Amino acid sequence: MREILLQIDGKEVKAREGMTVLEAAQSAGISIPTLCHHEKLEPYGGCRICIVEVEVRGGTQIVVSCVYLVEKNLVVRTRSEKVDRIRKMILELLLAHAPDAFELQDLAKEYGADKDRFEKEASFCIHCGLCVRYCAEVKKKNAVGFVDRGTRREISFIPEIASKECWNCKECFPLCPTEALQAAFVLTKALFPPPHPGSEPRG
Amino acid sequence: MENERIDQIIDKHHGEASSLIQVLLEIQCENHWLPKEALVRVSEKLRVPLTRIQHIATFYKAFSLVPKGRHEIHICVGTACHVRGATRVLDNVQDLLGIKPGETDLDLKFSLETVNCVGCCALGPVMDVDGKIYGNMAPSKTADVIKNYE
Numbered sequence: 001m002r003e004i005l006l007q008i009d010g011k012e013v014k015a016r017e018g019m020t021v022l023e024a025a026q027s028a029g030i031s032i033p034t035l036c037h038h039e040k041l042e043p044y045g046g047c048r049i050c051i052v053e054v055e056v057r058g059g060t061q062i063v064v065s066c067v068y069l070v071e072k073n074l075v076v077r078t079r080s081e082k083v084d085r086i087r088k089m090i091l092e093l094l095l096a097h098a099p100d101a102f103e104l105q106d107l108a109k110e111y112g113a114d115k116d117r118f119e120k121e122a123s124f125c126i127h128c129g130l131c132v133r134y135c136a137e138v139k140k141k142n143a144v145g146f147v148d149r150g151t152r153r154e155i156s157f158i159p160e161i162a163s164k165e166c167w168n169c170k171e172c173f174p175l176c177p178t179e180a181l182q183a184a185f186v187l188t189k190a191l192f193p194p195p196h197p198g199s200e201p202r203g
Numbered sequence: 204m205e206n207e208r209i210d211q212i213i214d215k216h217h218g219e220a221s222s223l224i225q226v227l228l229e230i231q232c233e234n235h236w237l238p239k240e241a242l243v244r245v246s247e248k249l250r251v252p253l254t255r256i257q258h259i260a261t262f263y264k265a266f267s268l269v270p271k272g273r274h275e276i277h278i279c280v281g282t283a284c285h286v287r288g289a290t291r292v293l294d295n296v297q298d299l300l301g302i303k304p305g306e307t308d309l310d311l312k313f314s315l316e317t318v319n320c321v322g323c324c325a326l327g328p329v330m331d332v333d334g335k336i337y338g339n340m341a342p343s344k345t346a347d348v349i350k351n352y353e
Contacts, residue, residue, distance in 0.1 A: 142252030
């Protein structure tokens with residue numbers, strides 16, 4: 001394995017080839033906020049909160065650190081005016097979906113994000129895909145997946161698989177960055193459908 | 204739809220997981236919708252998780268998870284058709300069939316959808332039944348077109 005030297009926030013960091021900028025920063029004790037990242041799972045790049053500024057060919061570029069691979073002599077800045085401004089915007093958009101999520105509120109305080117900036121559309125899901133990917137990649141059960149697309153995208157459990165596997169696992173519940181109860185709620189809905197299907201408003 | 208027919212379609216694609224969308228499209232084409240049993244069968248045979256199939260089947264508008272009628276009517280409400288009176292055509296078809304866009308009538312004869320462009324704006328307003336294009340539609344002409352379909 002070749003070693004690569006790069007600079008993160010002015011600090012020389014040694015990294016192995018094939019590592020992501022996020023992993024390199026974490027190994028050097030530099031923290032980058034993440035929501036959809038999990039060390040057991042493949043990089044996903046879904047939440048974009050881990051964006052950093054890198055210097056490439058004389059200019060700077062905003063990249064997603066959890067999927068961007070380290071390069072020789074790369075100069076990375078994890079906090080800058082531009083990075084903070086974009087993170088603030090992302091947080092404000094995410095807070096429109098999950099206004100009561102503690103993890104988001106803590107980040108919002110740090111970046112000065114206003115949780116009431118956008119009209120609330122509380123679905124309690126920020127589409128980080130942690131539960132979906134954990135179930136598929138680690139547990140290999142595929143009990144939960146995404147359905148639909150765009151603004152209507154949501155997680156959904158397959159009742160036949162969930163009724164066999166989920167009660168003894170529930171490992172996806174604490175992964176949720178918005179609240180552990182979100183997956184529990186969708187799971188319960190899948191296993192015990194409301195008596196009048198269609199009578200319930202869609203989330 | 205019988206399992207044998209689904210197996211035939213899957214075998215035609217050599218049971219490869221990469222042919223998932225083609226397999227689903229063929230089932231959709233023959234059956235007009237994708238019943239859950241068919242999805243489970245495809246999942247088992249292609250060894251693709253059901254969550255993934257569900258994701259794909261809900262992603263593309265070409266797939267339907269609810270029964271569709273034997274004939275699919277698409278009415279274009281794109282800009283060109285709209286200014287030429289597509290809304291009136293649509294209203295008229297809705298009255299004739301008694302269903303709204305996205306719905307299917309009780310005897311599974313017709314399904315009605317609106318689309319945003321069929322690509323022949325010069326013919327607008329355009330109505331498309333099972334892939335056959337009827338151009339220069341007017342509210343008074345829709346009944347003549349629909350009565351050709353059984």
